[in-house]
Amino acid sequence: MNETTQSQDALRSEARIAHGALHRLRQDLFVDAFAFRPLPPLEDAKISRWVPWLPERLRRWARWLPHLTVGFFSVLVFLAGLADSGSGSLQGLLATGFAALVAVAPLLTLFRPVGAYWLSLFATAVRAFADMAFSPYVEVFGHGAFPTLLAVMVLVVLRTRPRLAVEMWLVTFGVAGALTVLTGTDPGDIPVVAVFCGAVLIAAAAVRAWREERRQVVETQSATQEERTRRTLLEERALIARELHDVVAHHMSVIAIQAEAAPYRVKDTPPELATSFATIRENAVAALAELRRILGVVRSADPDAFAESDPEAPQPTLGSLDSLLDSVRGAGLVVEAVVTGSPRPLPQGVELSAYRIVQEGLSNALRHSPGAEARVEISYVLGGLGVRIVNGAPSRLAKPSPGAGHGVLGMRERVQMLGGEMTAEATEDGGFEVAAFIPVANTAGQTKTGGNRS
Structure with a gap:
């Protein structure tokens, strides 16, 4: 009975893992696949760090260097597709349109990365299905659209998250296996290509993960520095509050003492004047008590933060x-x-x-x-x-200072x-x-x- 229960629990755990993986794949590749996610230009700090020798005028254009590089690659893909197409025939026009479709996918990664993957996979599958329908000896990835698909997958991983490398790899070679079964052709080099693509995508995922980790470390360091600065500022303000208390308390004490002694300095002091002096003294004593209360609140977090050898000593001048x-x-x-x-x-x-x-x-x-x-x-x-x-x-050389x-x-x-x-x-x-x-x-x-x- 216990073995049966353990087996059922194991099956449930595996089912939950599979369900979670499918849910993540659906969220990553299907939900809002064509959402608009533009690639922002490079930050000025990165440009200054990478190419400090670049003139100021050219730095404005250097911010768009990733966009220009991807655009140039798309142009090369389109020109390569035109070179394989004929001219003046329906087949040549179809080949030109297909070359444009393949070339658009890398450019689309700048704005809709997941959608660019689906477009490139669609173009690759259509070309492979058409070639295999005419010749049973043509391999699934035996044409020029697949290198572009691999480049698009690398760009998508670099732009989104590392786990998309595994998800796109599974979908891509799942489609390749389905095409092989539907057309009845020989799988050919699919296993070798799958291993090669997996290595490339893992490398891209590692680069993306390293960049993300580095970004989080920089953010954490910035937050820590801000927190340290804020804490130091609060400590300094607390110290200033303590010193200001001593300054103000001195003057208020003098006021209270003089107000108490004033009626005795004048013979036959009028009652109204004595009452005024008494009021002044009461207000001064109340202000002193309020100052001590506020100082106690300031120092309550760390009662020993401002302890001195002689706390009653006057402040220096x-x-x-x-x-x-x-x-x-x-x-x-x-x-x-x-x-x-x-x-x-x-x-x-x-x-x-x-x-x-x-x-x-x-x-x-x-x-x-x-x-x-x-x-x-x-x-x-x-x-x-x-x-x-x-x-x-x-x-x-200065010694390290705590x-x-x-x-x-x-x-x-x-x-x-x-x-x-x-x-x-x-x-x-x-x-x-x-x-x-x-x-x-x-x-x-x-x-x-x-x-x-x-």
């Missing part, structure tokens, strides 16, 4: 630049700092962002340009603050947050330069004197 320079000098980087313009107090967010930009620029110089010299320029101008970090070419490699992205995000502009690019001598300008509202008493820090 340009006044802390000397300690930063001493730190990188101790790490082996020769750096010079130049300050132009008249140093003046700037908004704390601007000072913090400028410090972080200098810090990241010098860190990149340490990692990617070992042995190079660096220069930091801080420019106090009327419209804002200019920051420039430039380093020379490395004097020795991390996402998006430090420039973080610097750019800081500058854009403050409404500024930034450029980051390689220099002609092999080094790297980061230049940023952060706009700041003009204040009185600005001068144009400068100084140096080394």
